[in-house]
Amino acid sequence: MRIKSKFNELNEKKKAALVTFITAGDPSLKDTKDIVLKLESSGADIIELGIPFSDPMADGPAIQLASERAIKSGATLTKILKLVKAIRKQTQIPIILFGYYNPFFIYGLDRFAKDAKKAGVDGVLVVDLPPEESYEFKRSLNKENLDLVFLLAPTSTSDRIKLVSKNCSGFIYLVSVTGVTGQRPNMNYSLQPLISEIRKYSDLPIGIGFGVSSSKQAEEISNIADAVIVGSALVRIIEKNGNNIDTVLKEMGDFTKQLSKACYRV
Amino acid sequence: MQTNYKFPDDLGHFGQFGGRYVSETLIPALLELEKSYIEIKNDKGFQKEVSHYLSEYVGRPTPLYFARSMTEKLGGAKIYLKREDLAHTGAHKINNTIGQGLLAAKMNKKRVIAETGAGQHGVATATVAALLDMECEVYMGLEDTRRQSLNVFRMKLLGANVKGVSSGTQTLKDAMNEAMRDWVTNVRDTFYIIGSVAGPHPYPMMVRDFQSVIGHEAKKQIIKNEGKLPDLLVACVGGGSNAMGLFFPFIQDRDVKKIGVEAAGEGIDTNRHSASISKGRVGVLHGSKTYVLQDENGLVKGAHSIAAGLDYPGVGPEHSFLNDEGLISYTSVNDTEALDAFKYLSEVEGIIPALETSHAVAHVIKIAPKMPKDSVIVICLSGRGDKDILSVNEYFEKDEKMHQ
Numbered sequence: 001m002r003i004k005s006k007f008n009e010l011n012e013k014k015k016a017a018l019v020t021f022i023t024a025g026d027p028s029l030k031d032t033k034d035i036v037l038k039l040e041s042s043g044a045d046i047i048e049l050g051i052p053f054s055d056p057m058a059d060g061p062a063i064q065l066a067s068e069r070a071i072k073s074g075a076t077l078t079k080i081l082k083l084v085k086a087i088r089k090q091t092q093i094p095i096i097l098f099g100y101y102n103p104f105f106i107y108g109l110d111r112f113a114k115d116a117k118k119a120g121v122d123g124v125l126v127v128d129l130p131p132e133e134s135y136e137f138k139r140s141l142n143k144e145n146l147d148l149v150f151l152l153a154p155t156s157t158s159d160r161i162k163l164v165s166k167n168c169s170g171f172i173y174l175v176s177v178t179g180v181t182g183q184r185p186n187m188n189y190s191l192q193p194l195i196s197e198i199r200k201y202s203d204l205p206i207g208i209g210f211g212v213s214s215s216k217q218a219e220e221i222s223n224i225a226d227a228v229i230v231g232s233a234l235v236r237i238i239e240k241n242g243n244n245i246d247t248v249l250k251e252m253g254d255f256t257k258q259l260s261k262a263c264y265r266v
Numbered sequence: 267m268q269t270n271y272k273f274p275d276d277l278g279h280f281g282q283f284g285g286r287y288v289s290e291t292l293i294p295a296l297l298e299l300e301k302s303y304i305e306i307k308n309d310k311g312f313q314k315e316v317s318h319y320l321s322e323y324v325g326r327p328t329p330l331y332f333a334r335s336m337t338e339k340l341g342g343a344k345i346y347l348k349r350e351d352l353a354h355t356g357a358h359k360i361n362n363t364i365g366q367g368l369l370a371a372k373m374n375k376k377r378v379i380a381e382t383g384a385g386q387h388g389v390a391t392a393t394v395a396a397l398l399d400m401e402c403e404v405y406m407g408l409e410d411t412r413r414q415s416l417n418v419f420r421m422k423l424l425g426a427n428v429k430g431v432s433s434g435t436q437t438l439k440d441a442m443n444e445a446m447r448d449w450v451t452n453v454r455d456t457f458y459i460i461g462s463v464a465g466p467h468p469y470p471m472m473v474r475d476f477q478s479v480i481g482h483e484a485k486k487q488i489i490k491n492e493g494k495l496p497d498l499l500v501a502c503v504g505g506g507s508n509a510m511g512l513f514f515p516f517i518q519d520r521d522v523k524k525i526g527v528e529a530a531g532e533g534i535d536t537n538r539h540s541a542s543i544s545k546g547r548v549g550v551l552h553g554s555k556t557y558v559l560q561d562e563n564g565l566v567k568g569a570h571s572i573a574a575g576l577d578y579p580g581v582g583p584e585h586s587f588l589n590d591e592g593l594i595s596y597t598s599v600n601d602t603e604a605l606d607a608f609k610y611l612s613e614v615e616g617i618i619p620a621l622e623t624s625h626a627v628a629h630v631i632k633i634a635p636k637m638p639k640d641s642v643i644v645i646c647l648s649g650r651g652d653k654d655i656l657s658v659n660e661y662f663e664k665d666e667k668m669h670q
């Protein structure tokens with residue numbers, strides 16, 4: 001419900017949602033909490049928390065390294081749910097867990113859905129779980145009213161768009177390019193035809209991510225989609241500043257403010 | 267005893283295993299691949315082309331050699347070696363790359379990529395790319411580029427670009443991650459030639475089918491030699507392609523026992539082995555649900571084996587299924603036993619086996635003496651050991667020093 005009301009609220013403000021991704025536990029779980037609060041106070045609308053995985057096949061170097069740092073710091077799905085619970089005491093910002101299927105599967109799908117709901121999670125996005133393989137997890141999540149967000153890509157055919165639209169909830173995550181996550185200075189905005197195609201089958205908000213790293217890109221996306229998703233560019237701030245959390249927070253805050261401003265439609 | 271074995275289902279499932287666990291960007295490519303594969307599978311022209319290359323280029327059929335000295339020395343079952351080491355490039359891997367390479371050409375892909383551990387699949391892919399005039403990129407963990415340096419040189423000679431992978435454990439698992447990342451980026455013009463019966467559907471099925479030539483030939487050959495089916499088939503299992511290749515044509519023959527040999531590394535009760543079926547837990551890795559070595563939080567563990575081609579924390583999903591159905595048994599052999607078998611076969615039969623293959627040989631050395639003299643074993647001699655002589659030499663030298 002938090003996701004839906006957030007999009008409604010932003011629509012009235014004529015703002016695209018700014019969705020910010022960081023890997024939970026990078027550089028530590030405690031820092032993640034401070035970063036989330038900072039992101040929110042700087043204008044982020046939805047938080048995506050990456051669940052670190054040993055084999056992040058869909059990620060470029062920035063998020064691979066973030067995942068390694070988080071695993072080293074001891075972040076596990078169990079601890080991340082605890083973290084969300086703690087964050088939830090201080091903010092109502094929608095939180096989506098973003099990860100690979102295996103950690104959820106091993107946690108136990110029903111058990112995860114129950115614990116995630118209790119902790120205050122709003123939705124889940126599993127990169128390597130297409131609709132065909134998702135029915136079991138979807139059943140578990142439905143019971144707890146948690147959203148399951150799916151990806152669409154530039155390679156998606158009408159059949160795929162139909163199938164994803166039928167199964168997706170929360171919003172549709174449109175991958176801007178074929179490729180892994182990571183910053184791309186030059187994005188190719190021939191996404192309009194794909195967006196129109198998706199619109200034929202779904203009323204869900206559409207977010208665009210993978211490669212977004214500047215206010216200029218955020219501005220362009222805001223005018224064609226409902227959400228701007230930024231990950232690697234934020235994660236790089238942690239990579240650059242290591243354990244100097246004050247600098248991380250300051251730079252995250254400044255960058256997020258810029259991005260947030262760019263999300264207002266003109 | 268005949269039953270109808272019809273796996274995988276339309277979505278690539280072998281019971282609870284297999285499937286297609288990849289990001290949405292790749293799904294259309296996998297669907298297209300599946301469609302093209304099913305077309306050529308039933309296309310006589312294509313099958314003729316594959317057969318042509320397998321006989322004229324690869325040198326098939328490979329011999330089924332009766333290992334007389336080994337049989338006499340061990341004093342039990344009759345031992346036959348299915349000589350995949352004699353196939354062009356020195357391992358079974360070429361059976362699969364010929365098939366996938368020709369399919370890539372059919373699909374008008376001009377660039378192929380591959381992951382490799384031992385380097386045999388990388389060499390086989392580079393070979394086919396040279397043959398069919400395609401651009402070729404091979405991903406290989408840095409640890410493996412060191413211990414299989416001869417194969418790195420071969421790939422380069424064949425015109426392939428070898429990309430050392432420095433992430434994670436720097437072995438096969440990480441090479442596969444990197445190959446997947448390349449594929450998702452270049453999916454429109456690149457064909458990913460996966461080297462084992464692993465990965466998302468249709469790969470496990472397709473690679474199994476291309477490798478089945480091993481078992482089809484062996485069946486004819488053993489009937490010609492012995493007038494009956496063998497009692498036991500033995501093969502090493504990394505991802506499991508040489509094993510599936512030998513076993514699959516016998517899958518309906520329930521009286522033919524089949525044993526897959528995993529790598530026990532430094533011991534199955536240590537943290538350093540690659541015995542995914544024996545010690546793993548059901549999970550999802552590299553696009554399919556299968557047995558995976560992992561911790562209690564679902565993070566995949568690094569595997570270990572002296573044989574780079576077995577050093578992998580997962581296994582092809584059909585093996586997981588066949589294990590649970592009780593249709594194939596799995597056991598494991600450790601580094602030392604494999605090294606001993608490497609030496610043994612070299613000395614006794616004049617055949618230097620790959621370190622991967624040595625695992626299968628080692629298991630037969632253990633069990634053949636206990637079997638009746640009129641029983642028959644076929645080992646899949648998946649590859650030759652030339653690639654391993656440098657690292658085996660290092661091991662023996664270290665070992666000598668330790669015992670001085």
Ligand SMILES: Cc1ncc(COP(=O)(O)O)c(C=O)c1O
Pocket residue numbers: 357358383384385386387461462463502503504505506507508509574575576620622623648649650
């Ligand atoms: C000679 C040889 N045998 C076996 C293997 C293991 O692969 P698979 O289990 O797919 O046959 C390899 C892999 O590199 C190999 O080179």
